[in-house]
Amino acid sequence: MNRRPVFLITCLCFGFAFFYIPILSIIVFSFNKSRLVSVWGGFSTQWYGKLFENDQIIEAAKLSLSIALVSATIATILGTMAGIALARFKRFRGRTLFSGLVTAPLIMPEIITGISSLMLFILMADWIGWPGERGFTTVTIAHITFSMTYVTTIIHARLSSTDISIEEAALDLGSRPWQVLTDITLPVIAPALLSGWLLAFTISIDDVVITNFTTGPGATTLPILIWSKVKLGVTPDINALATMIILIVGVLVVTAGIIMHRAEARRERDIQMAINANT
């Protein structure tokens, strides 16, 4: 009964064609000599050269990176705290509201999060004089708020599936609860922390809508720059930029995937060897 699922594999191939043809099209046309984005005019790498000369793009990329680094780190800290609170502290005052607050940003349409954050920042500036101007700080705060709940979801799931008895064993062996947290819980969920951080980073560096509403005149992130350019139409230098981003992300994701796969394979092999050693 090991017949190959031909129909399903065909569907999968069509799905992948659907996924990758637009991306491949961007990559191919980024090497187009012609200014016309959709007509092939010969091979050229001129748009990449233009890209590196464009200070605006470099600055935007730097800003995006620094916002993503800061917001992902803080979001991971806050999100992990919230995940621990939800998974390990079964009773505290306001738990229902808290778990609601943690899930709501996940399903809140981004446009609403965007306008509500903007209104908050403007009104706060009106009432308490802070934030003076919108930019790095306000965007970072908005990104933290939005992405920390993703981290919480990951941490919560991991903690729920982790055997609580190892923490109880540490308590039994004389550790204080907070020592258990730092000695046992955090190391055990370290992979989840890493994937939480990566997700928060990706969300931040990829965000258009919330950034669009919470940023100010001086602070243009890369997505905002692309957004404003795309609104005006398709240009070959965006193709080149897109290709660069796709390649960087692709290489990072594939490398991470291979490393994780190898680690898992090694783990399985070790387990198998341990089993064989016992028999």
Added chain:
Amino acid sequence: MASGSAHFRLKQWFHRTGWRSTIIATPYVWLLAFFFLPFLIVLVMSLATQADVSPPFAFGAEWPYVTFDNIARLFEDSLYIRAYLISISNAAITTVICLIIGYPMALCLTRVGKTWRNIFLMLVILPFWTSFLLRVYAWIGLMGTNSWFNKGLTFLYNTLVPSGSTLTSIPMMNSNFAVILVMVYCYLPFMVLPLYANLERLDFTLNEASMDLGSRPWRVFLDITLPLSIPGIIAGGLLVFIPASGEFVIPSLVGDASDPMIGRVIGDEFTAARDWPMASTVAVALLILLVLPTMAYTHFDSKAQAAREPNP
């Protein structure tokens, strides 16, 4: 662990409660300040009036201070009702298409060997990690009237449909078709991944049992796999439907400006018209109409799910 010393007790109190409070309070206060407070502002703002000041809103000078004019406008101006209907129908169509394309893909992932499965999974996740905006951008290029894709489709249309008139290109951009196409493209991984997670957990011996009792493969799918994957279908469906119904970027870039989706209406009201109260009202209505029902559904469904689980 028992010790009578007051100092130890104080320390123990800190260890037991102090660190706990910090862990709970820090994210709690953050979310209250930067998520809950803005949400309350939207709620209150929806009852204000647009004003020619900065910030551009005002409340009534005397009781009851608030106005329900915005809500009335919501029902009077057909633009809003139409935008809601288009949002719901676009999101629903997107969800159904994602399901039709995504289900066989997810099922296929569970039926291939481990190595291929990892590679295919990676290929499903990869577009999800590449920039959302660039994925939209890719389709803007493809749908343009001069693109190879459009020309190819036009050629296919002209050869396959032998009508009197031949087309020079297919108008795809700035239409609901474009919005749905790009939304399907962007949200497909959100359908495939939860479905895969669900299908992968299904016990394959159930399929074998069904076959053993005389069912052919297609029957096995209808009797066993499909009904047992309903939680996955719902999870994937919600992950597509909710963001699709409030989508802002895609309708703004490839949609029809004269027939916008609700997300674009909110953005336009807020930025172009500088009508904060109206934008807030539309936002609140979007939450009440789309988000709350789905939230309530998931809430009760998870409760029902918990009740269905066997007692340990």
Added chain:
Amino acid sequence: MHASDLQRPDPLIRIEHLTKQFGDFTAVDNVSIGIEKGELFALLGGSGCGKTTLLRMLAGFETPSAGRIFIDGKDVTNSPPYERPVNMMFQSYALFPHMSVEKNVAYGLKHENMTDAQRRDRVREMLDLVQLTPLAGRKPHQISGGQRQRVALARALAKQPKVLLLDEPLAALDKKLREHTQFEIANIQYKTGITFVVVTHDQEEAMTLASRIAVMDKGIVRQIGSATDVYEYPNSRFVAGFIGSITMFEGVVTESNKTHTLVEAPQTGGIIRARADQRLSPNQKVTIAVRPEKIALSRERPENEANVLSGIVQDLGYFGKDSLYRVKLPSGLVLSVNSVNSRRAGENERIAQWEDQVWLSFDPSSVILLTE
């Protein structure tokens, strides 16, 4: 040795030279078995011995790499599961979680050519058979493990298959329930007359349930026979060691004739006398095997016994109905001896204590000589 099986007049299941390979690994290696109609046949072996793969090939879930399977004279080697007159009771039961007990039992009848009334009657009959009629409307997760096992049995029997395959039918049950269910399965087999093929790793289960047992190891069938055959007359060291406990040691045949065989066993410091079950040639190397319950233990040297050995009690285990002594001979060989506690005695009144010198004796008929 399987040739005799094949020559019997058309057995219901005929397995001929069946082999299954997964890559380099041979899970089932050239197995030939004939199973008669109405038999309760057990495939017994440790994990990874190929018994489950063999069962899955009978059910149609695996395609054999070589060999043929005939059921009721029809070649089903390449038939899909849904076309075989065979049903299976899965180890995990594989009950459909979204269907009630009744729907589960009725599921296989959907494809049968019968009226709704007949279908209802059959389901009712099956539920009665396994005494689950009051629970017909429940979902699988609302009933106990033992009840689930019975639903699985009823579901597999509902189609009245020619052969019922049972994969570790009792493994998921606790000990008390297992004993009860063993008899229930045997009883249902008797009532329905359907041929049962049971896969199990539990030798007691195989011995109480089955009319015949095939002992498997590394994909090969080592011995086929009744419970008595495989226990009292094992054909190889593997079978002797796998079924029950046994002490084995090496020896060389010094004399073999119609009445007895004499084997010199250096580890016992003498000659072991055995019954002449098979003709062996002098100087042939053999393994001598004796089961613990066949050895008598005494403080005084027994008179008139053919095989008498002496040693020191090294270990002693008390199990209530019997006790296990491990007696060490001067050569270092340790023999296990089971002694039934037929009368009440306190700890100090035992036949022997630790470090006591004791005598062991056993009858020539109890000695098993193994050449394989």
